[in-house]
Amino acid sequence: MSDDDARDASLLETGRIDRLLATYELVILARCIKGTKSAHDGQDVAQDVMFRLFREFEAGKRYEGIPYRVVVHQVTKWTLADFFAGRRTDVPLPDELTLAAEDIGEGVVSGLWLRELLAELPERERATCELVYVEGLSPEQAAERLGTTRNNVDQRLFHARKRLRELMDDDG
């Protein structure tokens, strides 16, 4: 279990469901916007997902042994499917959570694989990407830190994005 999974489990255990939901709010929104291909519909469906997660977990539902981020992923998937099928999106969740093969394949279950992705890159590219995608520096700040040009930083970031795009394509 990763540190983040342990943090999530602890929040759930201590009833801090609001903090847990706030942690994943943007993750849910991005998945819903991507799924609906609409910023407006995505925001509405994300509301449904948040409400559903809150109501069920507040009522004591737990998917023992499954990390919370995986539950978020699955509930988002269910809710998007309900949305597209024109079904109600506020009905209770299933008692069992069975992960589909594609979920396991896309890295949701293993989780937090950015460092693995970066590890595939040559040293200079990896260091550059870590500054931007892990530490949150702007490309200009990264260039200054590394003593190189903004153009060089852009080229190095390009490779990480290329890898992300490949993973997106794998994900469909």
Added chain:
Amino acid sequence: MVDVDRLFDEFAAAYVRGERPDLPAYLARAGDDADELARLVDAFLQAVPAPEPSDDDVAVLRARLDGEPGLLALRTRRGHKVDEVVDDLAGRLEVDDRPRLKRYYQRLEGGVLDPHPVDERVWDALRGVFGMSVRTMIRPLATRQGKSAMAYYRRTGSPSADATPSLVAHATPAEIPAVADVEPPPGERDELDRLFLGTN
């Protein structure tokens, strides 16, 4: 056209710094490439640890779960008066008709104005006022009865304050103007109307 890669880098860096970047605003800036940016952002967010939310983020979410509009919760938590926010907003939007701006703001804050048609300039201005994106916190997540607020909104359209007392009345410090007071039909809208109601 804005470069999707640059938008992505900007978004990703802000996210891992623990900020709450306004994803719909980034997508609007991406124009025709919004779908590609959405896919890239989604893949990235699945791949990195989710940063700890701020206390403001949690408090606003808690309020929304309790049936309160998030922007109202944020303003009261910050200790701002409505008039202070409206004054700031009027300056940022360069709006002269302050009374009408106040009515629109109160309806938005009260969760009774559909947030989707609201212009990007309003969201930008509100981000300036509050120092964080407020776009996705407008609507409560639940009604006071613990039902899905989204299901309620879908059933009723964009509700007026007088039609939804169970949803917002308890949380609204001042009367929220009824729809008829502030919503002219599309053909009769001026610039201020279009900022909050859109053109359609």
